[in-house]
Amino acid sequence: MSPDRPGPSGETPSDVGPRLYELRRANGLTLEAAARRVGLSPAHLSRLETGRRQPSLPMLLTLARTYGTTVSELLGEAPPEREPVIRAARTAHTESGGWVYREAGGAGRAMQALRVRVPADSAQRDLVRVHPGEELLYVLRGELRLSLGDAEHLLAPEDSAHFDSRTPHRIAAATAEGVELLFVHTLLRSGAAELCLGGTPHRVR
Structure with missing residues (x-):
């Protein structure tokens, strides 16, 4: 399997994996170029994209910055209600x-x-x-x-x-x-x- 694709059929990657793949492609980055930006090896980033490995919060922050999005959107959370007060x-x-x-x-x-x-x-x-x-x-x-x-x-x-x-x-x-x-x-x-x-x-x- 090419490391530049999501996991093969039969695997169930985490929700964040496909989003990482889609965001990388939307930003026009190869696996190697994106890995350099976030300080990972291409193999490590590929494992994140296929759901074989889960990113830590600091890594999610770095990935969100690199792809121009937020951690919440990266995790697929529901659109916020824009409540001004956070309890x-x-x-x-x-x-x-x-x-x-x-x-x-x-x-x-x-x-x-x-x-x-x-x-x-x-x-x-x-x-x-x-x-x-x-x-x-x-x-x-x-x-x-x-x-x-x-x-x-x-x-x-x-x-x-x-x-x-x-x-x-x-x-x-x-x-x-x-x-x-x-x-x-x-x-x-x-x-x-x-x-x-x-x-x-x-x-x-």
Whole structure:
């Protein structure tokens, strides 16, 4: 079977797999080109598209940015009712790589908002991210260490940072109890996506 096609008959891929395939093709990307943008091997991306492997939330965020969509739409959730108020009791949390994510904004919008808890000892602390759009970080509890380009910043509670997310950036907790922050980012398509690596995370050497 060609890795550029969905799974063969008889297989039941996850709902997200066919959507990943369709979005990649709609963006005019080969399996190899899309894999480079999201920092995966073509074989790994093929497994996601055929439902043999499930993407983590950080990977869903990267895929959504790359394909110019939202995580909610990628997961095939029903169109939002556009309720302006998001009740805490109705939001679920997701954990990935030690980070805990909770939706803080409505689905299907031009930006996404998440409440994020970053532990002090995280495997993601050395990952540098680059992707189209803008990003805003607002510290709720603890202290945040933000590397932005060649500069490093220490943010205390109620401090915030708003920047072009094509600038290489790295996020880590600066306090032993970790850091909790509000994370807002736009979901913009950009012709410069190739130049800014399409959201590819890079490990600092």
